[in-house]
Amino acid sequence: MKQITGGVTAAKGFEAAGAEAGIKYTGRADMALVYSRVPCRVAGTFTTNVVKAAPVLWDKDIVENSPYAQAAVVNAGIANACTGKQGMDYCREEAKKAAELLKIPETAVLLGSTGVIGKQLPMDRICAGIEKLAAAKSDTLEAGTAASKAIMTTDTINKEIAVTFELDGKIVTVGGMSKGSGMIHPNMCTMLAYITTDAAISKELLQEALSASIVDTFNMISVDGDTSTNDTCLAFANGLAGNAEITEKGAAYEKFREALNFVNTYLARTMAGDGEGATALLETVVYNADTKQNARTLAKSVVCSSLTKAAIYGHDANWGRILCALGYSGVDFDPEKVTLYFESRAGKIKIYENGTETGYSEDEATRILSEPEVTVLADMKMGSETATAWGCDLTCDYVKINADYRS
Amino acid sequence: MKQITGGVTAAKGFEAAGAEAGIKYTGRADMALVYSRVPCRVAGTFTTNVVKAAPVLWDKDIVENSPYAQAAVVNAGIANACTGKQGMDYCREEAKKAAELLKIPETAVLLGSTGVIGKQLPMDRICAGIEKLAAAKSDTLEAGTAASKAIMTTDTINKEIAVTFELDGKIVTVGGMSKGSGMIHPNMCTMLAYITTDAAISKELLQEALSASIVDTFNMISVDGDTSTNDTCLAFANGLAGNAEITEKGAAYEKFREALNFVNTYLARTMAGDGEGATALLETVVYNADTKQNARTLAKSVVCSSLTKAAIYGHDANWGRILCALGYSGVDFDPEKVTLYFESRAGKIKIYENGTETGYSEDEATRILSEPEVTVLADMKMGSETATAWGCDLTCDYVKINADYRS
Numbered sequence: 001m002k003q004i005t006g007g008v009t010a011a012k013g014f015e016a017a018g019a020e021a022g023i024k025y026t027g028r029a030d031m032a033l034v035y036s037r038v039p040c041r042v043a044g045t046f047t048t049n050v051v052k053a054a055p056v057l058w059d060k061d062i063v064e065n066s067p068y069a070q071a072a073v074v075n076a077g078i079a080n081a082c083t084g085k086q087g088m089d090y091c092r093e094e095a096k097k098a099a100e101l102l103k104i105p106e107t108a109v110l111l112g113s114t115g116v117i118g119k120q121l122p123m124d125r126i127c128a129g130i131e132k133l134a135a136a137k138s139d140t141l142e143a144g145t146a147a148s149k150a151i152m153t154t155d156t157i158n159k160e161i162a163v164t165f166e167l168d169g170k171i172v173t174v175g176g177m178s179k180g181s182g183m184i185h186p187n188m189c190t191m192l193a194y195i196t197t198d199a200a201i202s203k204e205l206l207q208e209a210l211s212a213s214i215v216d217t218f219n220m221i222s223v224d225g226d227t228s229t230n231d232t233c234l235a236f237a238n239g240l241a242g243n244a245e246i247t248e249k250g251a252a253y254e255k256f257r258e259a260l261n262f263v264n265t266y267l268a269r270t271m272a273g274d275g276e277g278a279t280a281l282l283e284t285v286v287y288n289a290d291t292k293q294n295a296r297t298l299a300k301s302v303v304c305s306s307l308t309k310a311a312i313y314g315h316d317a318n319w320g321r322i323l324c325a326l327g328y329s330g331v332d333f334d335p336e337k338v339t340l341y342f343e344s345r346a347g348k349i350k351i352y353e354n355g356t357e358t359g360y361s362e363d364e365a366t367r368i369l370s371e372p373e374v375t376v377l378a379d380m381k382m383g384s385e386t387a388t389a390w391g392c393d394l395t396c397d398y399v400k401i402n403a404d405y406r407s
Numbered sequence: 408m409k410q411i412t413g414g415v416t417a418a419k420g421f422e423a424a425g426a427e428a429g430i431k432y433t434g435r436a437d438m439a440l441v442y443s444r445v446p447c448r449v450a451g452t453f454t455t456n457v458v459k460a461a462p463v464l465w466d467k468d469i470v471e472n473s474p475y476a477q478a479a480v481v482n483a484g485i486a487n488a489c490t491g492k493q494g495m496d497y498c499r500e501e502a503k504k505a506a507e508l509l510k511i512p513e514t515a516v517l518l519g520s521t522g523v524i525g526k527q528l529p530m531d532r533i534c535a536g537i538e539k540l541a542a543a544k545s546d547t548l549e550a551g552t553a554a555s556k557a558i559m560t561t562d563t564i565n566k567e568i569a570v571t572f573e574l575d576g577k578i579v580t581v582g583g584m585s586k587g588s589g590m591i592h593p594n595m596c597t598m599l600a601y602i603t604t605d606a607a608i609s610k611e612l613l614q615e616a617l618s619a620s621i622v623d624t625f626n627m628i629s630v631d632g633d634t635s636t637n638d639t640c641l642a643f644a645n646g647l648a649g650n651a652e653i654t655e656k657g658a659a660y661e662k663f664r665e666a667l668n669f670v671n672t673y674l675a676r677t678m679a680g681d682g683e684g685a686t687a688l689l690e691t692v693v694y695n696a697d698t699k700q701n702a703r704t705l706a707k708s709v710v711c712s713s714l715t716k717a718a719i720y721g722h723d724a725n726w727g728r729i730l731c732a733l734g735y736s737g738v739d740f741d742p743e744k745v746t747l748y749f750e751s752r753a754g755k756i757k758i759y760e761n762g763t764e765t766g767y768s769e770d771e772a773t774r775i776l777s778e779p780e781v782t783v784l785a786d787m788k789m790g791s792e793t794a795t796a797w798g799c800d801l802t803c804d805y806v807k808i809n810a811d812y813r814s
Binding site: 311 | 455456457458459486488489490491492493523524525636713714717718720721723725726727728730731733734735736738739740742743759761762763764801802803805806807808809810811
């Protein structure tokens with residue numbers, strides 16, 4: 001497997017576009033299209049929030065009931081969440097418009113929205129936006145990038161990636177894009193992620209691979225502990241790579257999963273580092289835990305701790321907060337056995353062992369914690385399971401962004 | 408029942424003191440003593456964090472195994488948490504010193520610490536502080552206030568309260584003090600709370616009343632979602648009111664519970680409003696829920712939501728974040744049935760009903776949200792259970808306080 005330039009248009013047969021629809025923002029694209037020239041197998045994972053946005057309900061229905069899909073239309077600025085029957089009617093209208101222009105069935109059009117909750121979509125501008133998208137769609141890498149920029153809200157960078165690997169002598173590509181910066185605590189996350197691949201794979205295995213992958217990727221990030229109403233991750237597989245269709249688990253399936261995990265890990269990690277107001281990525285690796293689930297719970301508890309996040313912002317080696325966060329995670333362990341380290345490009349330092357601090361140098365710790373990517377390592381000495389979680393520091397800018405998000 | 412002036416010295420036979428020990432702070436008291444002239448029944452609830460501070464382990468042992476206790480010695484500045492065997496040895500030394508000076512058994516001395524995790528107590532200063540406390544202790548209201556000020560860390564106001572009620576023709580008093588501003592997400596919380604009463608009540612019922620009370624008081628507040636290593640709530644009952652000892656559930660027990668709940672609710676609510684950096688108290692009342700536990704879970708989810716907290720700071724009626732927080736709480740409900748209101752001294756406004764916003768006035772909502780105490784009301788229309796949770800807004804000052812807490 002190797003990483004290549006590109007995103008959702010890297011795989012064969014996929015086109016994309018971004019367009020300025022003026023839904024909330026001005027002077028930037030705020031609608032995106034992902035389109036496949038041929039019908040795709042589609043898999044999806046969605047927010048577990050009881051309050052689900054209209055496009056989430058729309059997509060869930062298609063993923064569960066349609067054998068194929070062929071396009072995703074996404075807008076930024078308004079989430080189309082808590083919009084009642086009107087919101088669902090607008091989904092149907094939006095899909096109908098895209099279906100007509102793209103000459104595909106309505107049930108092949110998936111929808112995504114992100115932005116303010118509770119406002120209705122301005123359907124005239126949405127429809128005009130879809131016309132622009134249909135006219136502009138292209139299979140160039142630039143078109144993929146344009147789409148990845150159009151779905152940003154408070155994101156400061158666009159997120160896209162692509163990898164290739166070989167199967168049956170054919171080159172298979174998996175690409176993806178995502179957005180998400182606040183209300184990020186996916187279970188699923190306000191993240192939207194779109195994965196495109198030209199692999200030939202059955203719908204069942206595509207869904208299984210996606211569902212398994214998000215557990216250790218998108219579901220292991222947190223910016224603010226708020227699980228959105230709109231979280232959606234969709235994977236489109238159009239089969240144009242020409243490999244023998246993957247219909248059972250085995251070496252080919254594992255290769256596909258590896259590529260999908262790589263793409264999802266990159267997108268998830270980049271979202272965490274680009275958390276609202278963040279100045280640093282906070283990575284936590286818990287290893288030698290007794291079970292995989294406990295490793296995940298422990299790692300996520302650290303990246304969710306407001307106090308740990310504020311300390312990282314201050315480059316302060318306040319390890320007591322990390323141990324405290326492990327302690328209230330709900331996982332049982334012996335604090336005296338745990339060893340804690342900080343690591344970054346600037347070095348690695350052991351800070352806590354045998355129940356007390358190690359007498360480390362505060363200056364060295366501060367130097368390590370002043371990097372843009374910081375890792376906390378926790379050796380639980382209970383078993384052999386590992387998990388990694390990603391978050392970011394908590395800054396005044398996070399507060400400022402969210403004190404008046406709607407204005 | 409009526410509220411009176413005072414705190415831990417309001418009940419008969421209780422004395423208190425505050426003293427400058429120079430543990431971390433200068434120019435202010437940082438050690439406190441609560442003392443009863445006669446032995447007390449004692450009950451306690453402690454942090455559920457796996458990582459428990461040394462004084463928590465010390466107190467748990469006494470509460471579970473000693474029939475009586477008579478004093479609590481508390482320091483601010485250092486938490487004596489993650490301090491290994493040395494930390495436990497220091498507890499014993501501290502209790503021994505206090506026992507000698509107060510002429511009571513070592514096992515009658517409870518200990519509390521709050522502050523930085525991971526540092527050892529400076530025992531020379533602690534012992535000198537205990538000497539000052541023993542010399543200064545008094546039953547005046549001023550002495551109670553001095554103790555409540557000495558246990559503050561990042562708190563901006565001291566927290567104390569007292570109430571009286573009649574039992575068997577005798578006046579019974581329940582008083583209390585607490586501290587807590589950050590690392591507040593009690594389960595139990597870095598809160599410390601000390602309740603004193605002259606009621607005569609059996610140890611078993613005192614513990615049962617306390618354990619039941621914290622579920623809807625201290626355990627319903629959150630400043631930052633971080634459950635501390637030191638959370639402790641102790642209740643001392645010395646029997647000097649002269650009522651017939653409460654040894655079974657009935658009218659007398661209910662009167663006592665009502666007074667205890669009133670005191671704990673006041674202390675919990677005041678802690679939430681004085682959360683680190685807070686400019687407003689955020690109260691959430693969930694009513695007509697199907698079960699009491701679901702009502703609690705829903706209410707707490709709202710006060711824990713970083714996005715809701717930031718919106719309150721911005722006086723922004725971003726109700727979508729509230730519905731979102733209810734939605735990811737883990738409780739199942741129909742979002743279309745929920746009605747949401749904002750309320751404060753400035754008025755009450757209905758903002759969401761039948762699945763969409765009500766068309767309320769943003770100006771009026773902003774006016775209501777600009778008060779120092781703001782209430783969110785959620786009518787779930789599923790049953791008849793109610794719960795209230797308290798938190799605060801999320802501000803830049805919270806980040807500033809915690810980015811360099813140790814320096």
